[in-house]
Amino acid sequence: MNMWDHWKKGFGAWETATSAYLEQVLANPAVLGPAGAMLTAAMKTKAATDKAAHSWWASIGLPTRRDQERGLHKLNQLESRIADLEEQLAASRRPQ
Amino acid sequence: MSKDDARPHRGVLAALARLTGRLGKGLPAVGQTPYDEVWRENKWRLLRFRATRPAAERWRTPILLVPSLINRWYILDLRPGKSFAEYLVNAGHDVYVIDWGTPTAEDRFVSFDDVCQGYLGRAVRKVAAASPDGVAHLLGYCLGGTLAAIHTAANPTHVASLVALAAPIDFAHGGTLAQWTRSPGFDVGALVDGFGNVPWPLMQASFQMLKPTLNLVKLVSLVDRAWDDEFLDGFLATERWGNDNVSFPGECYRRYIQELYQDNRFAAGTMRLAGRPARLDAIDCPVLAVTFEHDHIVPVASAAALLAQVSSPDHAQLHLSGGHVGAVVSRKAASTLWPQLSRWWATRDTDAARGLGEDDHPAAEPETSAPS
Numbered sequence: 001m002n003m004w005d006h007w008k009k010g011f012g013a014w015e016t017a018t019s020a021y022l023e024q025v026l027a028n029p030a031v032l033g034p035a036g037a038m039l040t041a042a043m044k045t046k047a048a049t050d051k052a053a054h055s056w057w058a059s060i061g062l063p064t065r066r067d068q069e070r071g072l073h074k075l076n077q078l079e080s081r082i083a084d085l086e087e088q089l090a091a092s093r094r095p096q
Numbered sequence: 097m098s099k100d101d102a103r104p105h106r107g108v109l110a111a112l113a114r115l116t117g118r119l120g121k122g123l124p125a126v127g128q129t130p131y132d133e134v135w136r137e138n139k140w141r142l143l144r145f146r147a148t149r150p151a152a153e154r155w156r157t158p159i160l161l162v163p164s165l166i167n168r169w170y171i172l173d174l175r176p177g178k179s180f181a182e183y184l185v186n187a188g189h190d191v192y193v194i195d196w197g198t199p200t201a202e203d204r205f206v207s208f209d210d211v212c213q214g215y216l217g218r219a220v221r222k223v224a225a226a227s228p229d230g231v232a233h234l235l236g237y238c239l240g241g242t243l244a245a246i247h248t249a250a251n252p253t254h255v256a257s258l259v260a261l262a263a264p265i266d267f268a269h270g271g272t273l274a275q276w277t278r279s280p281g282f283d284v285g286a287l288v289d290g291f292g293n294v295p296w297p298l299m300q301a302s303f304q305m306l307k308p309t310l311n312l313v314k315l316v317s318l319v320d321r322a323w324d325d326e327f328l329d330g331f332l333a334t335e336r337w338g339n340d341n342v343s344f345p346g347e348c349y350r351r352y353i354q355e356l357y358q359d360n361r362f363a364a365g366t367m368r369l370a371g372r373p374a375r376l377d378a379i380d381c382p383v384l385a386v387t388f389e390h391d392h393i394v395p396v397a398s399a400a401a402l403l404a405q406v407s408s409p410d411h412a413q414l415h416l417s418g419g420h421v422g423a424v425v426s427r428k429a430a431s432t433l434w435p436q437l438s439r440w441w442a443t444r445d446t447d448a449a450r451g452l453g454e455d456d457h458p459a460a461e462p463e464t465s466a467p468s
Contacts, residue, residue: 036281043290072202
């Protein structure tokens with residue numbers, strides 16, 4: 001067995017022990033709770049900042065980015081609805 | 097090359113130098129099986145593969161492959177000679193795949209119903225229309241399997257059979273991911289309101305946290321097999337796929353987490369899809385649940401739960417060794433999983449036309465079979 005094989009054997013043992021330990025840590029409520037709370041707080045701050053920026057932008061009568069996203073989404077929905085109707089039309093024309 | 101030759105007897109530095117040289121040549125090409133785009137709507141596309149050589153037999157019922165919403169479709173067509181899709185078309189199957197595409201900012205409003213009923217429903221109908229019997233076999237991988245099962249439960253008409261490949265069904269057994277989404281500090285609403293589409297780096301980080309030492313293990317095997325060109329090509333292609341992820345449409349993610357991970361509605365029988373009940377016991381077509389022994393993303397219990405509630409008498413579990421990705425794309429998959437799936441579909445090809453009853457089906461040939 002060469003040096004690399006020895007090292008690999010040691011690494012394998014370390015990895016098995018460390019992996020099991022880290023999995024326990026990351027599933028621990030004492031870690032999950034604060035981590036989730038931090039993420040949630042950051043997201044709420046981002047959402048509030050975006051909302052304030054959008055309100056200001058809208059107050060001068062301009063469409064916000066969210067308005068544009070809604071408009072594009074409606075167009076996509078319309079495309080899907082037309083495809084639905086085309087399918088229904090094709091089905092109604094098909095001989096029974 | 098023998099296994100012994102692959103070891104870095106020539107030294108770790110030489111191995112690293114070889115890896116650097118190999119990476120300098122660029123990443124291997126992926127998704128090389130020729131295909132036609134048969135439908136495009138919003139960002140998603142329906143692709144139909146073309147055979148690269150003539151097949152001895154031609155099966156009547158087409159197969160629709162449904163990949164996960166957050167991964168690229170080409171995991172099912174990784175490299176020439178190592179491609180599940182290529183294998184199937186060359187075995188005489190008519191194979192389609194959904195490419196979910198890349199959601200952009202406006203797709204934050206795309207809902208679970210849009211994806212699972214609207215887009216998936218259209219794909220199933222398009223594929224079924226290519227069959228003389230108006231039905232299609234459905235295979236969903238990972239989240240794609242969950243979507244396929246929910247869709248089939250609410251819309252069984254065009255589905256000839258369902259294969260759920262490492263697909264989470266019972267989220268009470270969802271493992272660490274489920275634990276995270278149920279932790280009191282996690283607020284999916286705040287995440288979606290803040291981000292819009294849930295960014296793929298966030299999801300990738302959470303998958304990496306499931307096995308925090310996995311990247312180190314990969315690095316060691318890379319050095320260990322630096323002279324094995326076939327291994328390197330496969331490894332780099334899989335890594336290319338693993339780092340080419342897709343963000344999750346926001347509203348779809350909200351409902352996915354709330355109704356599946358947190359409330360486990362599909363397994364509980366209380367889920368609805370576009371107003372229709374989506375109950376597992378409404379699935380009466382042949383069902384195969386494929387589970388993997390070392391799957392750290394979708395625990396076996398979560399995936400196998402599909403079989404406990406479906407009403408189809410023709411249902412089985414195919415339990416194989418390997419992990420969530422490796423077991424689907426590895427050299428071993430090409431000699432075990434792929435042929436077994438091809439045979440499973442072949443024996444269920446247009447039952448009505450061939451006059452077969454449900455009792456006439458030979459069982460799948462799993463390493464360990466656990467029909468429930």
